[in-house]
Amino acid sequence: MEMLKRSLVLTAMLSLTPLALAQNTPATNEAQLTQEARMQTKAFAQALQKTLKQGIQSSGPDAAIHLCNTEAPVIAAGLSQNGWQVARTSTKIRNPDNVADAWEQQTLEDFAQRLQAGEDPMSIEATTLADGEFRYMKAIPTAPLCLTCHGAQLAPSVTAKLDELYPADQARGFNVGDLRGAFTLRKTLEQ
Ligand code: HEC
Numbered sequence: 330m331e332m333l334k335r336s337l338v339l340t341a342m343l344s345l346t347p348l349a350l351a352q353n354t355p356a357t358n359e360a361q362l363t364q365e366a367r368m369q370t371k372a373f374a375q376a377l378q379k380t381l382k383q384g385i386q387s388s389g390p391d392a393a394i395h396l397c398n399t400e401a402p403v404i405a406a407g408l409s410q411n412g413w414q415v416a417r418t419s420t421k422i423r424n425p426d427n428v429a430d431a432w433e434q435q436t437l438e439d440f441a442q443r444l445q446a447g448e449d450p451m452s453i454e455a456t457t458l459a460d461g462e463f464r465y466m467k468a469i470p471t472a473p474l475c476l477t478c479h480g481a482q483l484a485p486s487v488t489a490k491l492d493e494l495y496p497a498d499q500a501r502g503f504n505v506g507d508l509r510g511a512f513t514l515r516k517t518l519e520q
Contacts, residue, residue, distance in 0.1 A: 359463070362516065363456055366465035369408060370512045373415050376404045381474075390477050394490045397478075402426070412516045417469070419510030423479075423491075423500035432457065432464065433513055440468045441508045450508075464515045471509040479503045 380400045384393030401417075401424075408415045418429045420437050429437060436455045443453050453468035471479065478487060481502045491498050503509055 359456060359458055362458075362463045363454075363465060365413070366456070366463075366514045366516075367454075367467075369413050369415055369514055370465070370467050373404065373408050373512060376408070377401060380404065385477075390484065391486050391490045394478060394487065394494065398424075398494050412519075414515045416513050417510055418513045419500060421499040421501075421503075422510075423495050423498050425497060427510075429513075433466065433511070436466050437508070437511060440466070440511060444468065444470070444506075444508050461518050462515055463518060464513070466514070467512045469509045469511055471503045471505055471507045473505055475503065475509060476505065479509060 380396055381393060384396035405415050405417075416427065418427050418433050418437070420429065420434065420441075422428055439455065440453050444450055450468050450470040455466045457464045477483075478491070479500050479502075481504070483491070483501065491501075500509075
């Protein structure tokens with residue numbers, strides 16, 4: 330019995346060692362980087378959702394637009410650390426800062442096709458590793474709540490607020506289930 334206990338403790342210690350080492354070493358392979366990117370994306374999505382909910386509950390959609398306008402870039406900047414850059418993009422953007430580059434544009438088109446083909450939006454993601462940089466994207470589907478500010482029929486006060494803040498807004502006219510856009514992350518790899 331005593332022997333068994335001791336060997337169990339030993340096994341536990343041995344199996345913990347590689348884990349502890351992995352946490353101190355910067356991720357270098359695609360599988361590790363993808364895991365890191367998923368965690369960053371989750372934190373970003375949760376922070377955005379919290380801001381949106383608080384905004385709508387406390388003061389209605391007009392104030393929530395203002396909050397998205399000021400807070401979304403702040404949240405993204407706050408999460409952009411440890412070499413990661415965290416953002417959102419779309420083929421139809423609201424904020425011109427979110428414009429897609431060539432890889433993002435191509436990936437968004439691919440995501441839209443995968444969604445159309447019936448793939449679960451929660452599993453639609455893409456990665457690439459090129460020129461010393463790792464990149465990750467994850468699909469963002471349109472949920473019913475999103476229609477308040479991204480749908481085809483907007484309340485007049487919402488339209489007025491959006492026109493004021495985003496004169497070149499393209500992010501309207503979406504339906505539930507459409508691809509709204511994607512999270513887009515990048516990390517420069519240490520040589
Ligand atoms: C209260 C209004 C409001 C609601 C509701 C809302 N959004 Fe937005 N959304 C905005 C605003 C404002 C921006 C621009 C933020 C900025 O300036 O960075 C934006 C930007 C985005 C972007 C970044 C790309 C772009 O167009 O610039 C994505 C992606 C997005 N929203 C997805 C969603 C999704 C998905 C939902 C539903 C879960 C949602 N939004 C709900 C107001 C809203």
